[in-house]
Amino acid sequence: MGWAKTHLWDYGDGPALPGHYLGGVTVRPDFRRRGIAAELTGARVQWIWERAEVAWFVVNASNHASLTLHRGFGFQEVARGPAFHSVRFDGGEGVLLRAARPCPDPRGRPSALAWSREAPTGGVCDGAVGIDPSQHEAG
Numbered sequence: 001m002g003w004a005k006t007h008l009w010d011y012g013d014g015p016a017l018p019g020h021y022l023g024g025v026t027v028r029p030d031f032r033r034r035g036i037a038a039e040l041t042g043a044r045v046q047w048i049w050e051r052a053e054v055a056w057f058v059v060n061a062s063n064h065a066s067l068t069l070h071r072g073f074g075f076q077e078v079a080r081g082p083a084f085h086s087v088r089f090d091g092g093e094g095v096l097l098r099a100a101r102p103c104p105d106p107r108g109r110p111s112a113l114a115w116s117r118e119a120p121t122g123g124v125c126d127g128a129v130g131i132d133p134s135q136h137e138a139g
């Protein structure tokens with residue numbers, strides 16, 4: 001019905017910093033719009049939150065379905081370009097997006113939002129999460 005993966009880039013490429021990237025979510029056409037990609041994305045994002053404070057994602061700028069899906073998980077645009085890491089985009093423009101791990105539940109319980117498309121988009125807990133501008137390269 002569908003598949004998806006994550007990829008760990010251990011080096012940066014301009015604004016695309018080292019880290020865990022979502023990749024290649026694909027759902028068979030006859031199974032689309034049933035929430036399968038959302039399930040696959042929720043599970044992968046949760047897996048990343050157990051290992052990192054930031055999740056990354058790149059997609060062709062023309063892929064509105066994927067952009068809408070991922071924005072629903074709090075991914076926000078960081079940069080655009082013809083390629084990030086080894087991914088080059090048909091049509092010439094891709095979008096780099098990132099999401100920050102949701103803040104922990106103050107009562108110490110696992111946050112239900114961690115699995116939810118309604119998870120907070122900011123995710124900055126006491127300033128602990130953010131992009132270090134010194135790691136960005138021009139362009």
Ligand SMILES: CC(C)(COP(=O)(O)OP(=O)(O)OC[C@H]1O[C@@H](n2cnc3c(N)ncnc32)[C@H](O)[C@@H]1OP(=O)(O)O)[C@@H](O)C(=O)NCCC(=O)NCCS
Pocket residue numbers: 023024025026027028031032033034035036037038039058059060063064065066068069070072
């Ligand atoms: C993008 C893709 C993975 C979505 O799979 P899916 O299982 O149909 O997605 P879901 O049913 O989980 O959709 C979750 C949400 O994503 C958004 N979404 C999904 N498909 C969409 C579309 N065609 N247009 C606009 N929004 C879309 C919607 O917000 C949707 O929520 P809703 O159905 O409540 O409106 C699927 O269309 C696909 O395999 N496309 C080809 C491969 C591809 O482009 N993959 C992404 C590469 S990064």
